[in-house]
Amino acid sequence: MQIFKVGGAVRDRLLNQPITDIDYVVVGASPQQMLDAGFQPVGADFPVFLHPETKQEYALARTERKSGHGYGGFEIYSAPDVSLEDDLIRRDLTINAIAEDEQGIIYDPHNGQADIAQRVLRHVSPAFAEDPLRVLRVARFAARYANLGFSIAPETLELMQQLAQSGELNHLTPERVWKEVSRALMEPRPDVFISSLRECQALSVLFPEVDALFGVPQNPKSHPEIDTGLHLLHVLRQCAIHKQSLAVRWACLLHDLGKGLTDKDQLPHHPNHDKAGIPLIKAVNQRYRIPKEQAAMAVLVGQYHSLCHRALELSAEQIAQLLYALNAIQHPQRLIEFCAACEMDSCGRYGFEQQPYPQSDFLRGALDAAKAISSQPFIEQGLKGPAFGEALLTARTEAIKHYMVHYQDINQLIE
Structure with a gap:
């Protein structure tokens, strides 16, 4: 039996990044040997065990063979004769296919260290194209490491495009998509996640409502960036800079969907885009079974963000109705996150990044008055x-x- 650290723990140590969790792969062992050593089985799809003392995860080395559609369409083979090289070649990216033994010796059969040095996200083998979830994973890694200078290798982007065009993305479960998207939105560059999905044509498959915003013009007086899609990316960038919550980031991703429905003869203006976008936001929430907190915030921001921007011009009656619509008196945190999303929308315009947004403090003061x-x-x-x-x-x-x-x-x- 040999034990190796693999994946993120090795990658992030080589990148001098914080290591959040450590994964181990066990070579030359059977499930019974793991049980006899006191390990607790937890893997539903393949043999994974918890260490009896540290409770860290140890997975038996395995191979995978495509047998169906989607993320789960694989036959798993795990036995003592599966080598470390067999296990590493099934992984997605070369930077994730590096192992380290108990003596600190690095095993890097796919030149992951070279790709780390060159700041490239590159697939390990053609088997990459067998798993559609990897489109989302690579885009997520691009969002995580963009600030370190990483980009997706052209040949990997080509495989991602093939997956997007193959129909395989449609076999991903809503839960798997949301898990990847929610993690990606919390990365340092969520805008890169969206732009990467768009570059490989996966955005139009998974989020056609968001993809439709690119190329849609806005009034250059209020939106110097003009393109609605570019505005969306800039809003997400501001969300990361200001360390906003997942609910705020999800709401910001969907807040302008109504602009994709504006008649061409009305452009670059978007009258009533708030109201028009609500059915689309609800449809996306339902399609991916978004948790209640994030789903509700997306609808509220979509419906009322323009009203928030005009908060200083509203009557007391309108402000009271807005607070009631947000249910802010019972749930003050809702107003805080709502205002945060609206502020990101405001500063997510070219040249407006440092512009004050007094509406937030004003509405919080109004809430305090109402609660009194x-x-x-x-x-x-x-x-x-x-x-x-x-x-x-x-x-x-x-x-x-x-x-x-x-x-x-x-x-x-x-x-």
């Missing part, structure tokens, strides 16, 4: 049902009105 109104007096008056709700809304609207006067007075003093 207790429902208890209305309960004591015996109000119930719609009468109770209307009285409380009216009182909160008045509180927001007073806050707005105070806010304007302070700003006039500052000016």
Whole structure:
């Protein structure tokens, strides 16, 4: 039995990057030998075991043979006669096909170290094209390491394009797609993830609603970048710079889908694109079974981001309705993330990256004013049902009105 570190732990050590988890591959062992040594089986699709003390994962060396469609369409063979080289050649990228033994000796049969030095993401073998999930994985690695100068090798991009055109991407389960997308959006360059998918034509297969935004013009006065797709990429870039949450990043990805539906005779203006985009956002959420928190934020940002941009011009009644629509009084975090997404939309325009966004603080102040109104007096008056709700809304609207006067007075003093 031989044990090797493999994959990310070796790659990131060679890159001088933080190592978040360590994967081990075991060569020359059977499942029974692992059980006899006290390891606990956890792998559903192939033999993976937890170390009895450290609880780290140890996978038996294995080979894979394509037998169906999608990520799970493989026959797995794992036995003591599977060599380290057999295991490494099935991996996706050369930089992930490097192993290190217990003495620190590196095994690199596919020149992954050279590709690390040259900052290239290159596939290990033609078998790369058998697994459609690798399109998303490579785009995710491009997003992770773009700031280190990595790019996708042309021949690997060509295989990704072949996969996108083959129909194999349609066999990926919604859960697998979301897992990769959610991880990629949290990488240092989520914009590179989207641009990489577009470059290999996978974006039009997985997210045609997003792909449709590229080439759609916007008013150059408010959007110097003009192209809606370029705006989207810049918004995602700002999300990473400002370390926004997944809910904010997902909402930003989908916030402008309505602009892909604008009639050509109305361009470069996009009247009512907020409302037009809601069915598309809901369709994407449903297609990939997006978790409730992220799905809800995407719909709210899509529907109300233009209103947020005009927050300083709204009436107290409109602000109260917006807070109610966000359910912000019961869930203040929603307003924080909503405003964050809208701010990313605003600063995700060329030349506007450092522009202040006072709407966020203004709306948070309005929320504080509304929350200060207790429902208890209305309960004591015996109000119930719609009468109770209307009285409380009216009182909160008045509180927001007073806050707005105070806010304007302070700003006039500052000016």
